Amino acid sequence: MLEIALDLNQTTGQCRSAVTDSQFIHMITDGSSYRKYNWNGQQLNSTLTITNTPITIVMATTASAVVVGSATTVDVINVSTNVKSTIAGGAATFTTNWGQQAATDKNGIVIITKATNGQVTKFNASTQAFSTLSPTSLTGAQATSVLYKPDTSTYLLGTNTGKVLEVDASGNSIKSITLPNTPNISAPTITVTGLSYYNDVLVCTTSYCEMYFYKYSTGANLYTMPIPAASNSAATCSLSDSASGHFAIATGNGATITNMSMTAYCFMPNASSSPTFDTVFCESITRSISCGIEPTQNQAWFAYFNSAGNGIQFRSYKIPPIQQTTIPTRGQDPIGIDVSQRVIRIRRDRPGQGMVEVDVTVPSGSQNVACTDGHNYIELSKRSGKWDIREFKS
Amino acid sequence: MSITYTGTITPNASFIMRDCMINTNNDDIYFLESNTPSLQRYNGNGLLSFSASTTVLAGGGAICMINNASAVITSSSSTNVDWIELSGLYRSNLTSTGGAALSSTAKGQQLAGDTSLGVAYGVTATANTLMRMVASTQTAAGVTLPGLGSSQFIPTAVILRTTGKWLVGGQQKIYEIDQFGNVTDQLSINFSPNTGVPVNINSSAEMNPTVSSMSMDNNLLLVALNGGFLVLYDWSTKTRLWDSEYVAQATSKAGVLSNSSSGVCLVGDNNSIFSINQPTYECDFSTNSMIQYQSRIFNDNTNPIVSAVMSTTTNTAVYIQGTTPKVRVLSVVPIDTVLRTFTVQVNGVHVKADLILLDDTTGTAKRLLDTYFQSPGTYRLPTGKTIIELVKNGEGANAVWDESTYTWTGSNYPP
Numbered sequence: 163m164l165e166i167a168l169d170l171n172q173t174t175g176q177c178r179s180a181v182t183d184s185q186f187i188h189m190i191t192d193g194s195s196y197r198k199y200n201w202n203g204q205q206l207n208s209t210l211t212i213t214n215t216p217i218t219i220v221m222a223t224t225a226s227a228v229v230v231g232s233a234t235t236v237d238v239i240n241v242s243t244n245v246k247s248t249i250a251g252g253a254a255t256f257t258t259n260w261g262q263q264a265a266t267d268k269n270g271i272v273i274i275t276k277a278t279n280g281q282v283t284k285f286n287a288s289t290q291a292f293s294t295l296s297p298t299s300l301t302g303a304q305a306t307s308v309l310y311k312p313d314t315s316t317y318l319l320g321t322n323t324g325k326v327l328e329v330d331a332s333g334n335s336i337k338s339i340t341l342p343n344t345p346n347i348s349a350p351t352i353t354v355t356g357l358s359y360y361n362d363v364l365v366c367t368t369s370y371c372e373m374y375f376y377k378y379s380t381g382a383n384l385y386t387m388p389i390p391a392a393s394n395s396a397a398t399c400s401l402s403d404s405a406s407g408h409f410a411i412a413t414g415n416g417a418t419i420t421n422m423s424m425t426a427y428c429f430m431p432n433a434s435s436s437p438t439f440d441t442v443f444c445e446s447i448t449r450s451i452s453c454g455i456e457p458t459q460n461q462a463w464f465a466y467f468n469s470a471g472n473g474i475q476f477r478s479y480k481i482p483p484i485q486q487t488t489i490p491t492r493g494q495d496p497i498g499i500d501v502s503q504r505v506i507r508i509r510r511d512r513p514g515q516g517m518v519e520v521d522v523t524v525p526s527g528s529q530n531v532a533c534t535d536g537h538n539y540i541e542l543s544k545r546s547g548k549w550d551i552r553e554f555k556s
Numbered sequence: 557m558s559i560t561y562t563g564t565i566t567p568n569a570s571f572i573m574r575d576c577m578i579n580t581n582n583d584d585i586y587f588l589e590s591n592t593p594s595l596q597r598y599n600g601n602g603l604l605s606f607s608a609s610t611t612v613l614a615g616g617g618a619i620c621m622i623n624n625a626s627a628v629i630t631s632s633s634s635t636n637v638d639w640i641e642l643s644g645l646y647r648s649n650l651t652s653t654g655g656a657a658l659s660s661t662a663k664g665q666q667l668a669g670d671t672s673l674g675v676a677y678g679v680t681a682t683a684n685t686l687m688r689m690v691a692s693t694q695t696a697a698g699v700t701l702p703g704l705g706s707s708q709f710i711p712t713a714v715i716l717r718t719t720g721k722w723l724v725g726g727q728q729k730i731y732e733i734d735q736f737g738n739v740t741d742q743l744s745i746n747f748s749p750n751t752g753v754p755v756n757i758n759s760s761a762e763m764n765p766t767v768s769s770m771s772m773d774n775n776l777l778l779v780a781l782n783g784g785f786l787v788l789y790d791w792s793t794k795t796r797l798w799d800s801e802y803v804a805q806a807t808s809k810a811g812v813l814s815n816s817s818s819g820v821c822l823v824g825d826n827n828s829i830f831s832i833n834q835p836t837y838e839c840d841f842s843t844n845s846m847i848q849y850q851s852r853i854f855n856d857n858t859n860p861i862v863s864a865v866m867s868t869t870t871n872t873a874v875y876i877q878g879t880t881p882k883v884r885v886l887s888v889v890p891i892d893t894v895l896r897t898f899t900v901q902v903n904g905v906h907v908k909a910d911l912i913l914l915d916d917t918t919g920t921a922k923r924l925l926d927t928y929f930q931s932p933g934t935y936r937l938p939t940g941k942t943i944i945e946l947v948k949n950g951e952g953a954n955a956v957w958d959e960s961t962y963t964w965t966g967s968n969y970p971p
Contacts, residue, residue: 166751175903178655227609252707308590345561347884348833348856370835371803386849388823388837389801412803423787424801436923441799445752479635506944508912514788514797514845516912516926540912542946543960549959551946 164425164442167461168203170476177450177465177475179218180262181227184458188241189229189465190216196229201459203479205215205449207229207244212237217255218263218452222272230255230264230274236285253283253450256306260355260398261452261465264533265317271331273317275305282308282319284331295333301393306541307400308358318364320354326366339364341380343375354409355397355414360404360431367399372412373532377433385437389413402454402462406534407431410462410483412452414531423449427481427535431519438517440481446473456533457484460536471487482511482537488530489556493543500526501545507533508540515539558889559838559851563604565883567596570673574617574662576883578867581624582791587876587883588619590610590662590884595619595640604885609899613638618656618666620674623691630667630687632658637689637696651850655687656680662878664812664863665713668722673734677722679711686711686724688737699737707754709755715770715815717791725767725779741778743794745781751771754929767812771821774895774934775844775927778821780811786823786839787914792930793908798810798847803834814864814873818890819843819936824861833858836875838888842936845925853886862954893936894966898929900947902956906931907945910948916961917942939966 171179175193182188186206187199192243194214198207216231220228229237232254237245254265256275263273270288273295282305284293300319307320311328316336319327328337343350350361355365367389375385389399389411398414411428425444430437450464456478463478504523510516519539521531533539533556543550561695567573572590576877578585583600584607593616597607615633621642622628635655635724658666659681667687674691680698688699699911701724704721706797713725716935717732720739724731730739746764747754753765766782776797777789788798802811803825814822819842825834835852864875866888873886900909911933921944938941940963947958 164751236919253746293780345559345851346854346856347561347564348854349837350833350854367831370854372835372837372852385846388800388839388847388849424799427803434918434922436846439798439800441749443747443750443754445750447752463713506914508914508923510912511930513790513795513910514926517923518914518921521921528857534763540946542944544944545833551957551959553955 164427164440164462164479164481166477167278167480168478168530169203169474170199170203172470172475174470175465175470178477179324179455179465180452180463181221181311181546182454182456182463182550183221184240184456187463188219188221190219190229194238198241199245203320210244211250212239212246213396215258216516217258218261220264220272222266223267223268226287227264228272228285232258236274238287238290240480245538247290249285249290249292252285253278256304259451260307261400261412262307262356265308267315267331271504273308273331275308277304279304284475285518290438295329297327297329297333297335297499299327299329299335299338299413305358306353308353309359309403311359311453318357318359320357320366322351322353324350324352324354324368326354326357326364327383333479339376341366342556356400358401358404358409360407361431363407363430365428365430367397369397371397373399375430375437384433387437391533392399400452405455406484406486408453409482410464412450412464412489414455414465415451425450425464425479427455433520435519436517438515455481455484460484483535485535487534487535487556489554490528490542491524491526491541492528493526493530493550495545496550502526505531506542506544507531508542509534510540511538559853560648560887560889561853562602562885562887565604567881567883567887569880569881572662572927573862573878573881574667575619575620575664575863575876576865576873576876577621577627577871577914578865578872579621580754580867581868581870582828583870583872584956585874585883585885586627588616589881590632591617595645597645598883599952600775600789607678610640610647612640612647613649613661615657617643617662618678619623619661620669620676621671623668623671623687626668628667628669628689628696630658632660632681635698637687639694648694650694650696651697652687652696655696656685656698656933657681657713662862665715665866668714668716670716670719670735673735677714677724678734679714679724681710683710686737686930687712690754697840698851701731701733702739713767714768715772717772723777727764727766730767730770732778743789743791745787756762762766768811768826771813771841773816773819773936775841775929776935778813778839778841778847780813780919784811786811787849790843790927792933793928795928797845797927800847810873812861812864812921814866814875815868816842817868817888819893820890822866822875822888824859824864824871826862836861836864840891841940843891843893844923845927850891853884867943871966892940893938894964895934896937896964897932898935900931900949902949907949912946913937914944914946915941916944923937937964939964
């Protein structure tokens with residue numbers, strides 16, 4: 163269950179986004195500010211003035227944060243010295259209404275969305291130089307969200323033509339998935355507003371209030387879920403990077419939505435499994451514009467687009483641990499004779515949220531089988547028409 | 557698991573759309589409009605041609621079949637009831653006894669009939685009060701929900717749960733009532749878990765969950781709440797299984813659900829504030845005990861959806877839009893499923909149990925159903941699957957488990 167860990171209120175400006183690590187929260191706000199906090203909520207720097215209407219901040223290297231937004235410049239911030247460099251020659255992001263407008267490989271390369279057909283901006287934080295990438299698959303479309311895909315060192319681009327494209331850092335097109343736009347009474351213009359990826363599972367959200375789960379390697383649609391969406395123009399739900407299959411869901415920016423909302427994060431470990439959600443109703447918060455998970459702290463954070471004094475602006479929730487661990491298992495039949503067995507581990511923290519996290523056949527003897535720390539499991543063992551069950555908390 | 561767009565009926569632009577209905581005997585489509593006011597009938601089976609119409613009572617706002625030959629209509633400006641003989645659209649206007657009027661807000665699920673019993677219930681704008689119509693006597697009367705004391709429960713939605721049982725939803729509660737108006741069960745709804753009392757950020761008024769519409773498939777109940785939330789319950793134990801926020805909504809507005817057919821229902825947007833055309837979704841809430849969309853149809857305008865219905869005998873589905881009146885007709889083909897009743901008994905007594913079904917057809921297990929239910933319980937399973945069934949009664953050291961693996965053909969019962 164999501165429990166409040168930390169609320170950070172600003173005296174001015176609305177929180178736009180953050181990037182975190184084990185020690186710090188690097189936050190950007192309207193009012194063009196960068197603030198650095200520890201996980202106790204203490205501001206550690208002097209508030210730094212940054213680019214107008216920032217929307218995304220990424221750690222391009224361990225030392226440098228890069229801030230993008232509506233300006234044609236980017237700010238490179240040395241997070242240790244609190245010194246900023248403003249680099250000209252870029253372009254505004256596609257939007258400032260939802261997150262995931264920039265992504266990095268953490269080795270200095272940052273790919274940024276752009277409101278120009280067929281192009282994305284590439285920024286090298288090490289050389290502080292811009293270039294433009296023109297993937298052929300992006301022809302006639304604009305990148306509306308971007309995610310780094312660590313297993314292949316490539317980037318996923320959501321587009322305003324209802325596609326998810328994979329490109330490399332040189333702009334070569336690798337793969338494309340097209341989201342459904344039929345049947346229709348009128349053909350929609352689908353904008354991909356959020357992306358997350360883990361272990362061959364691609365998750366994307368759209369301007370039409372749907373969250374798609376794809377088996378990425380085959381392009382097969384596994385599940386489609388309704389998403390929390392709060393906007394007066396279109397759904398602008400964005401996602402966080404995945405942390406071991408866990409990702410947070412931001413409802414999106416909506417100027418006229420005033421009712422309380424739901425905060426959620428999701429877990430889906432592989433394409434053979436099914437998603438499980440953890441949700442909480444929020445007391446007076448309207449909509450979240452960006453989100454993230456900090457695995458070292460076991461927290462999920464959300465930037466809520468509220469003006470100062472009008473609701474929470476940044477909140478981090480404690481979540482159950484997301485780290486993978488192993489719990490040994492051992493099958494014997496009869497007692498004393500070790501046997502091979504099929505082990506099915508069902509993660510089930512409450513009725514209705516059960517999902518198969520692991521399904522493996524293990525050799526005889528004590529075997530370590532993966533699971534996620536801090537969750538409740540049902541373990542089913544099957545062998546030659548026989549079965550056994552146990553429950554445990556990892 | 558697919559939607560096919562059949563077509564659109566474009567009514568007179570002056571019509572104020574209120575409700576719609578499908579005659580399950582012949583697939584004819586009916587919709588109610590309160591401007592004339594009139595009931596309009598169109599030929600079904602994909603023809604979508606005008607058939608007939610009749611004037612109805614002023615403020616006519618909700619319609620349902622009460623038996624195989626007739627429908628009833630309740631009004632937001634009158635406590636009278638219209639009785640409609642469907643073949644000839646012959647109309648009788650009846651005075652109710654102690655009745656109450658509907659809310660004037662156009663929405664579906666304000667009237668629900670049991671055609672086998674010839675009884676229909678309708679919600680009203682009066683606290684604790686329903687309208688009850690009986691076909692055999694052609695009478696209509698106001699019914700006070702008993703046992704609520706001084707609590708002011710405004711009923712907002714009613715559906716037929718099963719023969720002789722209705723679910724009446726309102727603020728923070730869903731009541732099950734029988735054909736005589738007795739409350740036989742109830743479910744409390746709250747916005748929890750929460751990080752504090754949910755409020756409207758501008759007014760600071762506490763938000764209480766209010767039922768907008770419901771859809772039921774055997775033990776599983778999908779509820780649309782104000783504020784744009786969907787919640788899935790196992791009705792037998794009132795266990796909350798799944799919840800989701802699905803669209804941006806003003807505080808007082810919520811989603812529109814149709815009735816379910818073969819475990820799927822339509823999900824529509826009653827008060828879109830979007831500037832883009834919100835789709836209408838086919839929602840499957842039965843085969844995985846999740847809230848998931850199987851398909852959707854992209855609309856061509858942002859007009860709010862007032863009411864939606866699905867035929868339980870054909871694949872026809874209909875939803876109506878207000879502002880600029882439209883009647884959308886779809887064909888919705890659900891996943892091939894069959895119902896299975898699960899029983900868990902201890903010493904011959906039916907008990908509550910955890911029920912988990914895994915699809916093991918590919919050799920890698922995947923969730924098929926996860927619930928906590930009161931035995932016996934009926935759920936929908938896709939056919940032709942190899943299923944691992946897990947059942948647990950009790951907790952901790954006292955828990956008793958059972959497991960079986962079988963291929964479900966729709967008629968076999970596992971050992």
